Amino acid sequence: MTPKESPESSSRSSSQSSEQASSSAPNRWSDLDRPPLRESALRKALIRPGGLWTAVDVVPATGSTNSDLAECAAQPQGAVLVAEEQTAGRGRLERTWTAPARSGLFFSVLLKPGDVPVERWGWLPLLAGVATATGLARAAGVDTALKWPNDLLVTVGDEERKTGGILAERAGDDAVVLGIGLNVSLTEAELPVPTAGSLALAGAKVLDRDPLLRAVLRSLEDWYVKWCDAAGDPLASRLQETYAAGCATLGRQVRAELPGDRSLVGEAVAVDGDGRLVIATPDGKREAVGAGDIVHLRPAD
Structure with missing residues (x-):
């Protein structure tokens, strides 16, 4: 014979079931080591009259912040879209970028550099690299080096490793969507490579x-x-010299893998006025390659 439950024990059991169900449900505070971003605080800190940023939105998850923002390219510049998790994040040449939820910063911004000649827009991913490295040095006290054309490097032990990437994409005739992905709290066990x-x-x-x-x-x-005030001039805005000062690629022997199974081997000696990497080959020639012309840039064997 089964003993009857008292109303009191029945109530306790029901309460415990409720708590268990609640604790097993998805919860934005479930990982206290990785708290969610505070959208309202970000808006208050970043949006101001006369400033660049006009909207800041944080979404729990999306495929790609770049793709989402490109669909809204008709709005004024200055929109910022941040995802706590990207399920289809993209890098240059459609390479994928994945990371656990809330383990990094995955965001895109909408820019409309109308006063800058289109031929200088290629400087935008390099500008984003300089800006990110500068911001991280101030806020996190960590040195971030730049690998041409769009990677962010940090030193782990005595080894340079990629901790972030930048992707710039045209959106219509007058806009660029600039995406930045940055690994923040990833552990060694969580690294994709x-x-x-x-x-x-x-x-x-x-x-x-x-x-x-x-x-x-x-x-x-x-x-x-x-950069816009200087009409995109990389010299007048000091962007070219600042990028070169922080670029880990310069001074190294590299192999640039180009379309058509062609490669260019030599020393990376400069970033020219168009943002291209200048490579000095062993036969004394110098050749400039643009980000759109290159498949991979690796250390030379």
């Missing part, structure tokens, strides 16, 4: 994504405004 890194593995002093995102976006605004 051994050559990847994160700010945590590089010993960053700050891993809170809110101040990191604010710092990067403020730095991006500063550099973008200077």
